[in-house]
Amino acid sequence: DTMKLSEGAIEVRLFPDCVFSQNIRKMDGTSGPPRFRIMMNDGRHTMSYFMLSTQLNSLAEQNLLEPNCVCMLKKSVTNVLKDGRRVIIILEIEVITPAKDVPGKLGEPTPFVEGDAFQVHALTSCLRQSANKGPSREFGKKTPSALPSTPGGSSKVVPIASLNPYQSKWTIRARVTNRSNIRTWSNSRGEGKLFSMEIVDESGEIRITGFNQEVDKFYNLIEVGKVYYMSKGTLKIANKQYSSTKNDYEMTLNGESSIIPCDDASDLPVALCSFVAISDLASHEKDAVLDVIGVCKSVDELTRLTTKASREVSKRTFNLMDQSGCTVSVTLWGEEAENFDGSAQPIVAIKGAKLSDFGGRSLSASFSSTVMINPDLPEAFKLRGWYDKEGHAVEGQSLTEARGSGGGTTNWKTLSDVKTEHLGHGDKADYFNSIATIVYLRKENCLYQACPSPDCNKKVVDQQNGMYRCEKCDKEFPNFKYRLILSANIADYGDNQWVTCFQESAEAILGQNAAYLGQLKDSNEAAFEEIFQQANFHTFVFRSRVKLETYNDESRIKATVMDVKPVDHKEYSKRLIMNIRKMAV
Amino acid sequence: MSAIYEAPRARINTSMLSQYVSRPVCFVGRVEKVHPSGKSFTMCDGEGKVVSVELNEPLDEELSGVVEVVGMVTNKGALMGSAYTIFQEEKGVAFDLELYNEALKVIHDFSQYYPFKVETSG
Numbered sequence: 001d002t003m004k005l006s007e008g009a010i011e012v013r014l015f016p017d018c019v020f021s022q023n024i025r026k027m028d029g030t031s032g033p034p035r036f037r038i039m040m041n042d043g044r045h046t047m048s049y050f051m052l053s054t055q056l057n058s059l060a061e062q063n064l065l066e067p068n069c070v071c072m073l074k075k076s077v078t079n080v081l082k083d084g085r086r087v088i089i090i091l092e093i094e095v096i097t098p099a100k101d102v103p104g105k106l107g108e109p110t111p112f113v114e115g116d117a118f119q120v121h122a123l124t125s126c127l128r129q130s131a132n133k134g135p136s137r138e139f140g141k142k143t144p145s146a147l148p149s150t151p152g153g154s155s156k157v158v159p160i161a162s163l164n165p166y167q168s169k170w171t172i173r174a175r176v177t178n179r180s181n182i183r184t185w186s187n188s189r190g191e192g193k194l195f196s197m198e199i200v201d202e203s204g205e206i207r208i209t210g211f212n213q214e215v216d217k218f219y220n221l222i223e224v225g226k227v228y229y230m231s232k233g234t235l236k237i238a239n240k241q242y243s244s245t246k247n248d249y250e251m252t253l254n255g256e257s258s259i260i261p262c263d264d265a266s267d268l269p270v271a272l273c274s275f276v277a278i279s280d281l282a283s284h285e286k287d288a289v290l291d292v293i294g295v296c297k298s299v300d301e302l303t304r305l306t307t308k309a310s311r312e313v314s315k316r317t318f319n320l321m322d323q324s325g326c327t328v329s330v331t332l333w334g335e336e337a338e339n340f341d342g343s344a345q346p347i348v349a350i351k352g353a354k355l356s357d358f359g360g361r362s363l364s365a366s367f368s369s370t371v372m373i374n375p376d377l378p379e380a381f382k383l384r385g386w387y388d389k390e391g392h393a394v395e396g397q398s399l400t401e402a403r404g405s406g407g408g409t410t411n412w413k414t415l416s417d418v419k420t421e422h423l424g425h426g427d428k429a430d431y432f433n434s435i436a437t438i439v440y441l442r443k444e445n446c447l448y449q450a451c452p453s454p455d456c457n458k459k460v461v462d463q464q465n466g467m468y469r470c471e472k473c474d475k476e477f478p479n480f481k482y483r484l485i486l487s488a489n490i491a492d493y494g495d496n497q498w499v500t501c502f503q504e505s506a507e508a509i510l511g512q513n514a515a516y517l518g519q520l521k522d523s524n525e526a527a528f529e530e531i532f533q534q535a536n537f538h539t540f541v542f543r544s545r546v547k548l549e550t551y552n553d554e555s556r557i558k559a560t561v562m563d564v565k566p567v568d569h570k571e572y573s574k575r576l577i578m579n580i581r582k583m584a585v
Numbered sequence: 586m587s588a589i590y591e592a593p594r595a596r597i598n599t600s601m602l603s604q605y606v607s608r609p610v611c612f613v614g615r616v617e618k619v620h621p622s623g624k625s626f627t628m629c630d631g632e633g634k635v636v637s638v639e640l641n642e643p644l645d646e647e648l649s650g651v652v653e654v655v656g657m658v659t660n661k662g663a664l665m666g667s668a669y670t671i672f673q674e675e676k677g678v679a680f681d682l683e684l685y686n687e688a689l690k691v692i693h694d695f696s697q698y699y700p701f702k703v704e705t706s707g
Contacts, residue, residue: 570681577687580695 023067024052024060036060038090040073043107049087056090070097070106075164159203163235163249171231173262174199174206177271177351178370179224182215195219198245198370199230200272207245208233210253218259224370227268232256244289244352244368246272270376273351279324281399286357293349293379294320295387297327297396299342306455318342320363321396323386329400331364336371345387346373347380360410361399412575416494424546424557432546435567436490436497437539438509443532446487446506447518449480457483457503482518486510488561490542499544501561508564510535541565589655589667593701596689599634605658612636612664613653613672615682619644628652631686637663651680 023039034057039048052060059065075092158170179197196209208230210218222228233251253259273291276284284290299318306312316337321327330350332340342348351370353363365371374380383391413423413432423430451458451470460468460480467476484506489498507513510531512520520528543563548555594609595601614628614636623643629635638654648671656666672680692699 570678570684573684573688577684577691580691584695 023048024065034061036065038065041106041109044109045112046109047112051087051089052093053089053091056093059093065093065095066099068102068104069095069099070102071095078166157229160199160201160206160247161203163206163247163251165235165237165249168232171229172199172201173227173229173268174201175227175268175270176222176224177205178368179222180367182219197222199228201268204247205245205272206247206249206251207238208251208253210257213255214253214257218253218257221259221261225270227262229258229260229262231258271349271351271370271372273349273377273379275349275379277324277326278320278322278328278399279326281326281328281355281361281363284355286355286361288355289352290355291349291351292320292322292328292330292353292363293347293375293377293383294322294327295383295391296342296346296348297321299340302337314338316340318348319396319398319400320348321391321394322383323391325394325396327396327398327400329359329362329398331362332371333365336365340371340373345392347375347383348373349375349377349380359400414494415490415492415497418497418546418557418559419495424548424559429545429547431543431562433541433543434492435539435541435572436492438488438536439491439496440489441509441532441535442487443529446484447482447514447521448485450483452477452479452481482514484510484514484517497544497559499542499559499561501564505561505564509538509540539567541567589657594655595701596692598630598632598686598689599636600632601693602636602658602662602664606660606662607657609655609657610664611653611655612638613651613682613685615651616648619648628654631682631684631689638666639663640666650674651682 023041025037025039035054036052036057037048038050038052039046040050052065056065065071072094073090073092074094075090077089077091078086156171157173160172160174163170163172177198177200180195182193182195184193185191192212193215194209194211195215196207198205198207232254234254235249235251238245238248238250273293275293276290278292278294281292297319300316302314302316304312304314313333314335314337315331315333317329317331318340319327320330330348330353331337349372350363350365351372352366353369354366356362356364411432413421413434415434415436417423418432423432448459449462449468450456451460451468451473453470453473453475456470456473458470458472460470460477463469463476467478468480469476484501484503486501486506486509487498488501488509489496491497501509503514510517511534512531517528517531520531541564542561543565545560545562546557549558550556589609592609594611595605596611596613597605598612598614612628612630614630617627617629617635619626623640623645625637625639626644626648627635627637638656639659648669651672651674653670653672654664654666655668656664659665674680
């Protein structure tokens with residue numbers, strides 16, 4: 001019965017999802033965009049302090065919202081005027097029955113006067129679900145009737161999309177898609193702990209955070225993938241800086257919050273994802289957060305690396321391919337990386353993956369991403385079917401330039417391009433590949449004495465007493481290890497460039513390791529020089545990083561060689577032929 | 586024989602033979618069949634088209650794989666071979682004849698950028 005108005009809604013001031021009929025009037029005299037004032041009738045009362053927010057003006061101007069239509073007020077904000085009167089600004093409204101289908105005035109409303117006894121009704125009367133089923137109200141109760149903490153009974157489940165800060169009595173039933181670790185903090189104002197999670201139902205998703213006592217109460221109860229009834233959380237405007245969950249609001253658990261497992265959950269979605277085809281990744285900006293799904297075509301070994309904060313973290317990359325025929329490299333971290341088993345070429349879906357322009361385009365799973373292996377999603381089944389039938393034979397065009405291959409989407413430039421295209425002038429450094437010949441190698445100061453600790457490369461201070469001190473490790477050592485910083489000039493047909501090569505690249509160019517070179521420099525000057533002579537005039541594929549740096553008002557491009565590889569002539573030829581043909585058109 | 590190395594020799598494939606009759610050329614192809622006498626053999630170019638090569642002296646070694654022949658084009662569309670070089674397969678990367686053919690086409694399509702001239706050295 002779409003004409004059943006939410007009687008009593010005006011009085012209770014609990015608006016979202018309430019049904020009204022109304023009379024709409026354009027206000028005169030205001031400068032700026034026109035404002036439309038609306039008198040709402042909820043079947044029992046009328047009230048004229050409703051205003052359409054300007055972004056919805058077109059609804060009135062195009063007569064989509066007309067006098068006497070029945071509409072559902074979905075989102076609103078209440079402003080209090082200086083004289084205490086309340087004005088409700090309509091943010092979202094939906095017409096349920098157009099005016100022409102409404103037979104005259106509905107109900108026998110009387111004008112609502114502020115200050116009438118405010119009676120608290122059970123929330124359920126204003127919820128969309130009950131608007132369809134018929135209102136169930138409890139009159140005369142002064143205290144809010146608490147929803148029972150056990151599921152079922154007279155508590156009605158509402159959709160996540162209807163949650164808002166203006167209603168506090170609701171129960172939702174949702175699946176947990178993501179749960180963070182417990183994070184602690186300690187600052188001048190005190191200390192505490194928190195955890196956050198994301199939940200989803202058919203209507204949408206929302207992010208929930210629990211602090212201190214709520215962490216103790218609920219953290220261990222929550223399992224990703226399971227469904228729970230939840231009620232009594234505090235809703236507020238979402239801080240989009242910290243989450244990309246699609247909801248204008250987010251929730252905080254409080255002392256009255258309840259979370260109860262629900263067994264019958266098969267009808268709830270596993271996750272709400274809007275998957276982007278891998279072939280479309282190039283058209284998204286880097287740092288974008290998006291959802292992807294594909295087959296894990298191949299997976300690399302687990303590696304460990306040390307972060308700048310000297311923490312060890314596990315990392316694993318794998319290649320994801322979808323029906324677009326494109327593949328992309330995906331990086332997993334920590335436990336997720338350790339536990340990942342890509343051997344059976346599983347379907348992998350990632351919600352909230354982070355897009356990077358590393359290697360062209362690549363993805364990584366951050367702590368707020370959800371990685372699902374062989375998820376129960378229709379897209380997953382389609383992918384499995386496609387892959388088993390034909391996908392497994394597809395070579396796949398990779399969006400991520402792999403180390404060791406220079407083809408496909410690699411950024412090839414000539415040395416003169418660096419100047420003409422102003423590479424390195426932007427906020428971030430630019431990376432490119434080029435084929436160039438070494439024309440000069442500086443042998444002076446190419447070696448330095450570094451800390452002998454395995455993961456430390458800091459230059460040590462010679463204490464002049466046979467000991468060498470590393471400031472970073474805060475230790476003294478009786479020895480050091482030689483490391484290379486090689487300054488070189490490379491050239492191609494159009495231009496030349498000064499570059500700095502570190503250890504691995506320098507060793508590749510000189511054809512000797514740093515330790516041997518250091519030893520030679522100290523013992524056999526002539527042999528040491530000979531190495532540099534021999535290394536000159538060799539041609540390589542250089543992968544370089546350029547960035548504009550400013551010292552004392554002077555700006556110069558600084559180029560660093562990240563990697564040096566022998567020229568793959570076949571690939572080079574193919575590329576040249578392709579470029580020539582392209583230019584000829 | 587050394588005379589052939591004194592003149593510029595265009596690199597060609599089978600399709601271009603007719604344009605270079607009585608002119609010195611350089612032909613790279615894959616050996617197909619060697620005549621039992623050793624005085625001639627056939628080879629195919631990067632497009633799979635066959636050319637016949639005749640020699641003044643019979644071959645004194647096994648000929649197989651990719652070979653570069655320098656010689657004159659006869660009016661019958663065969664090659665009068667003056668010298669040849671075998672591109673050893675075992676050494677490094679195998680020669681990509683199809684890619685060579687693509688490069689060849691570029692040289693001929695844009696001949697203004699790939700001039701064949703005799704440079705007189707001073």
